[in-house]
Amino acid sequence: MLRDYLPILVQLIAVSTVGAAILAVSAWVGKRRPSREKLSPYECGSVPVGNARERFSISFYLVGMLFILFDVEAVFLYPWAVVYKSLKWFGFLEMFLYILVLLAGYLYIWKKGALDWTR
Amino acid sequence: MDTSSDTAFFLGVTVVKVVVILWVLLTATAYLTWLERKVVAHIQSRWGPYRVGPHGLLQPLADGLKFLFKEDIVPADADRVIYWLAPFIAFTLAFLAIAVIPFGGSFSFHGHVIPFQITDLDVGLLFVLAVTSLGVYSIALAGWSSNSKYPLFGGLRSSAQMISYELSLGLALIGVLMITGTLSLRGIVEYQQQHGMWNIFKQPVGFLVYFTAAIAETNRVPFDLPEGETELVGGYHTEYSSFKFAMFFIAEYANMVTVSCVATLLFFGGWLGPLFGPPWLRTWLPVFWFCFKVFCFLFFYIWLRGTLPRFRYDQLMAFGWKVLLPVALLNILVTGAVVAASS
Numbered sequence: 001m002l003r004d005y006l007p008i009l010v011q012l013i014a015v016s017t018v019g020a021a022i023l024a025v026s027a028w029v030g031k032r033r034p035s036r037e038k039l040s041p042y043e044c045g046s047v048p049v050g051n052a053r054e055r056f057s058i059s060f061y062l063v064g065m066l067f068i069l070f071d072v073e074a075v076f077l078y079p080w081a082v083v084y085k086s087l088k089w090f091g092f093l094e095m096f097l098y099i100l101v102l103l104a105g106y107l108y109i110w111k112k113g114a115l116d117w118t119r
Numbered sequence: 120m121d122t123s124s125d126t127a128f129f130l131g132v133t134v135v136k137v138v139v140i141l142w143v144l145l146t147a148t149a150y151l152t153w154l155e156r157k158v159v160a161h162i163q164s165r166w167g168p169y170r171v172g173p174h175g176l177l178q179p180l181a182d183g184l185k186f187l188f189k190e191d192i193v194p195a196d197a198d199r200v201i202y203w204l205a206p207f208i209a210f211t212l213a214f215l216a217i218a219v220i221p222f223g224g225s226f227s228f229h230g231h232v233i234p235f236q237i238t239d240l241d242v243g244l245l246f247v248l249a250v251t252s253l254g255v256y257s258i259a260l261a262g263w264s265s266n267s268k269y270p271l272f273g274g275l276r277s278s279a280q281m282i283s284y285e286l287s288l289g290l291a292l293i294g295v296l297m298i299t300g301t302l303s304l305r306g307i308v309e310y311q312q313q314h315g316m317w318n319i320f321k322q323p324v325g326f327l328v329y330f331t332a333a334i335a336e337t338n339r340v341p342f343d344l345p346e347g348e349t350e351l352v353g354g355y356h357t358e359y360s361s362f363k364f365a366m367f368f369i370a371e372y373a374n375m376v377t378v379s380c381v382a383t384l385l386f387f388g389g390w391l392g393p394l395f396g397p398p399w400l401r402t403w404l405p406v407f408w409f410c411f412k413v414f415c416f417l418f419f420y421i422w423l424r425g426t427l428p429r430f431r432y433d434q435l436m437a438f439g440w441k442v443l444l445p446v447a448l449l450n451i452l453v454t455g456a457v458v459a460a461s462s
Contacts, residue, residue, distance in 0.1 A: 007133045007238035008246075011218040012211070014137045018145075019210040019366070022187075023203070026362035030191045039195040041267030042357055051196070052271045060275050063436070067282040070444070074289040077451065078245065081296035084455065085462055092455045099448060106444075115440045117433035 273354030
C-alpha cells in the first residue's frame, strides 16, 4: 500500500532536481547587466505609477469563496460516486437531496448577481 | 526471493521508469511547441519554423539554448523568494502528475511483470486532480511577486478562471466514476476493456464538459485570457525572463499532455485498440495506441488555437458558472438515475 506511493516520492525528487538544476544553470550562464530602467516594472514604456500592491476588485475574492463551497461539494461526491453501484436508489435519493440544498444556494447567488462579472 | 532485493529491484525499476518518462515528456513538450508553431503556421498559409534543421526540427533545441543564455532579470521590488519559487512550482507540479498515468498494459522482464506506469495508485484520478489543481498557486504567486500591475491582474484573472473551471472539471468526471466504480486510472481502462465499450459512448456530455473545462484549466485558446496580449501584455509572466519564463510554458504544455492523457484514459479506452502480430508487437501496440490518442487531443488543442477567437472575461466567467456547472450537475443526476435503474 505505502509502496505504491514510493515512486511518487522518486518522481518528486527527480522533477524538482531537474527544475532546480535548470533554474540554477540559467541563472549562472546568463549574463547580467542590470540597470535601473531594466529592473523597473513594465508599464508600456512610461515611468511606473505607484506600486502594484494595491486594492483589487472584490469579485476575485467572491469567486474564491464560491469555489471553496462548490469544491467541497465535488469532493463529497467522489467517494459517493465510487460506491454508487452498491447504493443504487438509496444513494441517488440521498445525494439528490444534498444537491438540491446546494442548488438552492446556487440559485440564490445567481439571483444576487454574484455570478455576473460586470455588475 | 527475499524482500530486500525485491525492494531494491522495485526501486531500480522505478528510477529507470521515472528517468525515461521524464525524458520523453520533456522532449514531447519541447516538440509540442514546434508542432504548434508549424500547424498554426500552415493553418494561416505560412511555413513556420524552417531554418534550424530540416523543417525547423531543431528549433526547440535552439529555443532552449537561447532561453538558457538570456539575461535573468528580477524586477527591483519583486518578492525575490516567491518570484523564483513560482516557475519552479509550475514545473514540478506539471511533471509530477504524469506519475500515475498508465500508458499501456505490462511487459515481463527477467520474470518480473512490469506495468507501463510509474505507480498505480488506488486514488490515481484524485492524485492527478489534486496535483494539477495546485498549479494555480504558481500563477497566483508569479503574478503577485512580480510587483507589477499587468502580472498582478493577469495572475488574479488567471487564478479566478482556473478555480472556476476546476469545479466543472471535477464534476464532469463523476459520471465516469459512477459507471466504473474506481478511482484507479488502470482500473477505469480495464473496466472499458471488460465491457468492450469506451466510456465516451456512455458519458458524451461528461466528456464535453470535461474537455471544455480542461482547455480553460490549461489557459488555452479560446480561454487564454491570462495571456490576452492585447489587454494584459503577457499576463502573469510579463516580468519573467530567461528560463524562468520558459518554465511556465513547459508547464503549460506538460499540463496539456496530462489533461489529454486523462481524457484518453477516462473516455477513450486508454491504450485499448486493435492488436495483431508477434508477442512483442502486442506488448508495444497499446503504448502506440495510447500515444496516438493523446496526440489527437494535442492536435485538436492546436487546431482550436488556429481557429477560434478569444472569449471576453465576463463571458468566460459566465460560461463557467452558468453553463458548464449546471450541465455537469445535471449529467451526474441523469447518470445516477440511469445507473440505478439499470443495476
